[in-house]
Amino acid sequence: MKCTVCRGPAVMEVRRHNGSFCRDHFLKLCRDQVAKAIKDFDMLDHEDRILVAVSGGKDSLAVWDLLLELGYQADGLYLGLGIGDYSDASGDQARSFASERGLHLIEVDLPTDHGFDIPSGSRAAKRVPCSACGLSKRHLFDDAARRGGYDVVVTGHNLDDEAAVLFGNVLHWQTEYLGRQLPVLPARNGFPKKVKPLVRLGERETAAYCVLRGIDYQVEECPMAAGNRHLGYKEALNAIEATSPGSKHAFYFGFLARASDRFTGEAEADQEQLSACARCGSPTTGDVCAFCKLVERAGGRPAPEPVPVDLGRRR
Amino acid sequence: MKCTVCRGPAVMEVRRHNGSFCRDHFLKLCRDQVAKAIKDFDMLDHEDRILVAVSGGKDSLAVWDLLLELGYQADGLYLGLGIGDYSDASGDQARSFASERGLHLIEVDLPTDHGFDIPSGSRAAKRVPCSACGLSKRHLFDDAARRGGYDVVVTGHNLDDEAAVLFGNVLHWQTEYLGRQLPVLPARNGFPKKVKPLVRLGERETAAYCVLRGIDYQVEECPMAAGNRHLGYKEALNAIEATSPGSKHAFYFGFLARASDRFTGEAEADQEQLSACARCGSPTTGDVCAFCKLVERAGGRPAPEPVPVDLGRRR
Numbered sequence A, B: 001m002k003c004t005v006c007r008g009p010a011v012m013e014v015r016r017h018n019g020s021f022c023r024d025h026f027l028k029l030c031r032d033q034v035a036k037a038i039k040d041f042d043m044l045d046h047e048d049r050i051l052v053a054v055s056g057g058k059d060s061l062a063v064w065d066l067l068l069e070l071g072y073q074a075d076g077l078y079l080g081l082g083i084g085d086y087s088d089a090s091g092d093q094a095r096s097f098a099s100e101r102g103l104h105l106i107e108v109d110l111p112t113d114h115g116f117d118i119p120s121g122s123r124a125a126k127r128v129p130c131s132a133c134g135l136s137k138r139h140l141f142d143d144a145a146r147r148g149g150y151d152v153v154v155t156g157h158n159l160d161d162e163a164a165v166l167f168g169n170v171l172h173w174q175t176e177y178l179g180r181q182l183p184v185l186p187a188r189n190g191f192p193k194k195v196k197p198l199v200r201l202g203e204r205e206t207a208a209y210c211v212l213r214g215i216d217y218q219v220e221e222c223p224m225a226a227g228n229r230h231l232g233y234k235e236a237l238n239a240i241e242a243t244s245p246g247s248k249h250a251f252y253f254g255f256l257a258r259a260s261d262r263f264t265g266e267a268e269a270d271q272e273q274l275s276a277c278a279r280c281g282s283p284t285t286g287d288v289c290a291f292c293k294l295v296e297r298a299g300g301r302p303a304p305e306p307v308p309v310d311l312g313r314r315r
Helices: A023-040 A058-069 A084-101 A110-114 A118-125 A129-148 A159-171 A203-213 A229-243 A247-258 A264-271 A290-297 B023-040 B058-069 B084-101 B110-114 B118-124 B129-148 B159-171 B203-212 B229-243 B247-258 B264-271 B290-297
Strands: A012-014 A019-021 A050-054 A074-080 A105-109 A152-154 A193-195 B012-014 B019-021 B050-054 B074-080 B105-109 B152-154 B193-195
Touching: A012 A023, A012 A203, A019 A023, A023 A058, A023 A203, A050 A058, A050 A084, A050 A129, A058 A074, A058 A084, A058 A152, A058 A203, A074 A084, A074 A110, A074 A129, A084 A105, A105 A110, A105 A129, A118 A129, A118 A290, A129 A152, A129 A290, A159 A203, A159 A229, A159 A247, A159 B247, A229 A247, A229 B229, A247 B159, B012 B023, B012 B203, B019 B023, B023 B058, B023 B203, B050 B058, B050 B084, B050 B129, B058 B074, B058 B084, B058 B152, B058 B203, B074 B084, B074 B110, B074 B129, B084 B105, B105 B110, B105 B129, B118 B129, B129 B152, B129 B290, B159 B203, B159 B229, B159 B247, B229 B247
Parallel strands: A050 A074, A050 A152, A074 A105, A152 A193, B050 B074, B050 B152, B074 B105, B152 B193
Antiparallel strands: A012 A019, B012 B019
16 A cells, blocks of 8 residues: 555555555645635634633544644643543653643633532533533633633534534434534624634544554543444444545535535524523523523532623623 | 224234234325325325326335226336346336236336436446436326326325435435425426325335235345335334334425424525426426436437427526
């Protein structure tokens, strides 16, 4: 197997791109794909203060590394979710990555700072763990970005993630989620801008990127996620991708090009009706935001001092 | 396992309906689901002259039988596609079903009447067999309905078929196909009305219906279809349905309820620009329809005398 670019020995085949690549040209492919995503969707400026949501897994460490390689300034944010050994090991990977490179890593710990963890908190609140975790992460990313004055939050969602989420949203025709499933969400109504620079890379590629760059990452999947629907959607799409390479890319980018804007109406209507959470000040459609409700039901501690939020179009 | 309705011994579990059914209540479920589809989507009147597209498989024989059970008048149309033993056996099943019940079965034979068969014709025309077959069937159903003065063409597409087609259309975001993927296509521009009364039944149910009603059907799948993408889409959805019963129903009916009309614009625009095929008179967007082009490239015989077609909105 030879590198499609230089004919040297290849280390990685990417069927979707109908090519094989040596180490250097594979790493270049990854940088080029990320640069293209950033440019095509107007994700980042070189002057932006960027906050990367870092889990310690391959995707978040790859995106942090790639942004630095591409000349962006980016700090990291690690959230301790209190999921036993999994969280301990994930935190260690995030901290090692940052300290070895002299990077700034902000840490928020759910048990220490908010008085509950995902396993017991989700049980107490009678929520599916992945649902409680997702809403906590969204809230804490937004909150940290506002407190730290960051321009944009970067997440490590890759093509496989986005295609699987899209598949789930399409299977249930969740039209309001479809209207919001974009690689860039602009800052508005008190929410920071959020971008997904890895949407042109699959998870096989982000894993290979980390290995080839010598980045140690948390290889285990979250134990709470085992058997969830999202993983079933990934498997279904993997079977299709194996027969028709490029299917996931066509599915996700075809959606963005030809269908996404048919669903934006509902998502925008939702956003018109935000006010400040009575407890933490975050933008919310109710009186109290979903995170503060979760904290209460999970037996956690009330939010620290609210941070003033500019709700923009608030009525 | 007891019947959810009468507590007698059940013969069939339908997880999607969270129930098990004895023979009689399963057959009633099938009739009720078909009656509901017909009513909800305004598919048929009892006065309609109905033409059922009959392949000799479980779905088309089940829908013909169900329509008769529900008091509709329906003739059948069998198309001989020249696919070797498969076509011979399929034709025998269709003929036996009709003759045992004293029903009228129209027959059109592609090799005899049009001078080519699907295997060699699709090769000669350099088309995928399933594509050549699909367009031939659509053309010949429409043509037979016009010649016979039928009000509506019924096809045996079931929930699994429609969900798999929808999945394929969504994977590629084929927006013009999405705009047309409805259980009822009204008569217009020279095309007869087309309806799919089995959209509320899965293929496991139509097979069980035939077995319980003593209907012999062609059990083999078409040998030309083996390994096609459509079957891959069915497998992917089957994996999801196994974990979450009702997923296919939610996918297809959710599309109809909340997404379909977002895609109708393009499909309607396509339909505005039809004229009569120079060879056979069928409505087409070009000078010569796709079927007449296929006939020519497949080395078949020109169409018989054109039948006058009212193109409706023709310019």
